[in-house]
Amino acid sequence: MDADVTDSAGTPPEPEDRAGAGQPPPATGGGPDTPPAAAKGGRRWLRWTALGVSVVVLAAAATGWWFYRKLDGNIQTDTSAAHELDKYERDRPASMVHDAQNLLLIGSDSRAGDNSSYGRDDGGSQRSDTTILLHLAADRLSATAVSLPRDLMVDIPGCGTPDGTRTKEQFAQFNWAFEFGGAACTIRTVEKMTGVRIDHHMVVDFSGFKDMVDAVDGVEVCLKEPVEDRQAQLKLPAGRQLLHGEQALGFVRSRHGFGDGSDTQRMDRQQQFLGSLVKKVQSNGVLLNPTRLLPVLDAATRSLTTDPGLNTLKDLYDLVRSVRGIPTENIRFLTVPRQPYAYDGNRDELVQPDADRLFKQLREDLPIKVAPAADVEKAKEGGRNGSGPGDDKPDDPGPSASPSAPPVYSGTNAASGMCG
Secondary structure (H helix, E strand, O other), X not given: OOOOOOOOOOOOOOOOOOOOOOOOOOOOOOOOOOOHHHHHHHHHHHHHHHHHHHXXXXXXXXXXXXXXXXXXXXXXXXXXXXXXXXXXXXXXXXXXXXXOEEEEEEEEOOOOHHHHHHOOOOOOOOOEEEEEEEEEOOOOOOEEEEEOOOOEEEEEOOOEOOOOOEOOOEXXXXXXXXXXXXXXXXXXXXXXXXXXXXXXXXEEOHHHHHHHHHHOOOEXXXXXXXXXXXXXXXXXXXXXXXXXXXXXXXXXXXXXXXXXXXXXXXXXXXXXXXXXXXXXXXXXXXXXXXXXXXXXXXXXXXXXXXXXXXXXXXXXXXHHHHHXXXXXXXXXXXXXXXXXXXXXXEEEEEOOOHHHHHHHHHHOOOOOEEEOHHHHHHHHHHHHOOOOOOOOOOOOOHHHOOOOOOOEEEEEEXXXXXXO
């Protein structure tokens, strides 16, 4: 062993002074087992990772806030309706059950703007093409959607008009109320007819409906026969098929392409379609999946006008969250009991006492059941023939039912869908 390898204490000698003569040895850092370069690289990697994560979090937060502001800004508020309703607060019915809610859903047939392809815009006038009274039970375990025929003859109160004048109180067809005084006049007409307090209202136009159907990738329908209705811009083959925006709108609006062309059949078809739409939204997990829910919310809010109590995204989200757990079989669709008007077969009138009993059930948040029309008629015939309630079914519909049994009306539920 060479003598200059170690000194007498076994300590390595000082390195020879070459290019770095007189310079201190490089700092180690990072611990005895960590090479200096690796320690510096590790710290740099951690700093860049933390910075990257921060940027992603901030970007996600900014994107979320942008979406929230966008959706929130989509919603239009009907302050004029709220102002008009305040004038008649003393005349309006009171809410009878805490936490139960009644919403009036109005489909507008306005031809203004993007809707001009469906007909002439006659200066901005519009009527309600479809009106649904939606009752949400206080326990949020059921929901009942009652269609109100647009040709139903009703008492329309005197209403304020957009030009500042007032209409006189009159007996006329229901959808004139929306033309006379917008949502406020329609709400007052419904409250006068039913005694049900309307808590909120929403107005959706043609474009909004189409966009919502497209946002859930279409709705499936089943047709026994091919359909062609030029007025509704609809031509469909028979069988099972998936309808998207334009076709879906034509399907729910068509009167001349199906059966006898009556509004009765049209409302039944609308209810079946809405049931299929609700079923698809729930089965696809849209309400629980933000990436799927955002397009639906965007489509819904872009053509939505609401009262001030539902005019924010948070308000709508809270409403959706409160009902998303309702089983589809407990989401019921029916039409208010009606028959051809005695003085004009092209108009409708309420069937009593069936209609008043339905309104009482809604006011008091009591059970309502629906069944296919053939079953309801059969049960009624059984009652008239003296077979008595419950001979064929546990719940006997309409007038033949016992006073304590839930009334059964002709209708469907969201679990059925159009194709079973």
